[in-house]
Amino acid sequence: MRFSKMQGTGNDYIYVNCLEETVNEPDILARRLSDRHFGVGADGLILIRPSRRADFAMEMYNADGSRGEMCGNGIRCLGKYVYDRGLTDKRELDIQTGAGIRHLRLFAGEEVPAGGEIRMVEVNMGKPVLEADQVPAISEHTCMIREPVRVGGVEYPMTAISMGNPHAVIFTGRVRGLDLQRLGPPIEYHGRFPRRVNVEFAQVEDRGTVRVRVWERGSGETLSCGTGACAVLAAGVLNDLTDRQVTVKLIGGDLLAQWREDTGEILLTGPAVHVFDGEV
Ligand SMILES: N[C@@H](CCC[C@H](N)C(=O)O)C(=O)O
Numbered sequence: 001m002r003f004s005k006m007q008g009t010g011n012d013y014i015y016v017n018c019l020e021e022t023v024n025e026p027d028i029l030a031r032r033l034s035d036r037h038f039g040v041g042a043d044g045l046i047l048i049r050p051s052r053r054a055d056f057a058m059e060m061y062n063a064d065g066s067r068g069e070m071c072g073n074g075i076r077c078l079g080k081y082v083y084d085r086g087l088t089d090k091r092e093l094d095i096q097t098g099a100g101i102r103h104l105r106l107f108a109g110e111e112v113p114a115g116g117e118i119r120m121v122e123v124n125m126g127k128p129v130l131e132a133d134q135v136p137a138i139s140e141h142t143c144m145i146r147e148p149v150r151v152g153g154v155e156y157p158m159t160a161i162s163m164g165n166p167h168a169v170i171f172t173g174r175v176r177g178l179d180l181q182r183l184g185p186p187i188e189y190h191g192r193f194p195r196r197v198n199v200e201f202a203q204v205e206d207r208g209t210v211r212v213r214v215w216e217r218g219s220g221e222t223l224s225c226g227t228g229a230c231a232v233l234a235a236g237v238l239n240d241l242t243d244r245q246v247t248v249k250l251i252g253g254d255l256l257a258q259w260r261e262d263t264g265e266i267l268l269t270g271p272a273v274h275v276f277d278g279e280v
Pocket residue numbers: 011062067068069070071072073074165166198216217218219222224225226227228
């Protein structure tokens with residue numbers, strides 16, 4: 001089976017073109033191939049499938065084999081994959097995901113010459129969902145905004161947001177030095193989040209810049225998370241800590257997130273990089 005490894009700000013996935021390849025047990029394959037010691041090594045597996053409703057469909061699996069409804073970095077790299085390999089000549093694409101159809105715009109920094117390679121991709125991530133029962137998160141209020149949640153004897157103020165997948169954003173003084181291996185699992189599996197949760201620790205540098213570390217549901221600490229960057233922006237605005245456009249500084253690089261006032265949708269822009277191709 002042929003595969004490609006791609007990354008967006010260090011959030012790396014193994015891509016299989018299911019227009020040509022057949023994958024029967026994607027959850028088992030995701031676990032095997034994502035393993036950084038015994039496999040290829042990645043944050044998860046992304047299958048590119050045909051779609052009747054959009055240009056292509058994205059099916060994404062975390063490193064533990066669980067399904068992610070949406071993946072902001074993964075979908076941006078998928079856009080680069082299908083364009084660079086000539087599966088489409090469109091620079092604006094609709095992609096079907098577990099969270100609905102998402103629209104991509106592909107750039108090369110400057111105009112893409114014929115045969116040129118895509119370097120940056122913008123994705124319209126849709127509207128953030130704030131209602132706690134839809135995240136889902138268990139709260140006495142309609143929305144969970146800066147609500148204290150007790151984890152291991154400590155109360156963390158959490159803002160719960162869905163970007164198609166669930167996120168808990170925690171604003172904190174400093175993200176450097178946080179022990180995510182210890183802090184991440186009990187929040188991911190906390191009873192207040194019935195479908196588990198992705199966790200973002202966010203340090204506001206100014207109203208347009210936030211430094212973030214991410215513990216991803218099903219993959220552990222990752223160098224970046226696109227849906228997480230959007231959840232941080234929405235939480236920053238709701239808590240009046242940021243403006244509606246922020247540079248999200250992650251370990252693996254910077255993402256630009258903008259929350260449009262007119263449509264209520266969030267646009268996410270960042271690099272998309274091909275790492276290597278392989279056969280397994
Ligand atoms: N890294 C992704 C999110 C991947 C899915 C997530 N771990 C989940 O289970 O919801 C991104 O860039 O958004």
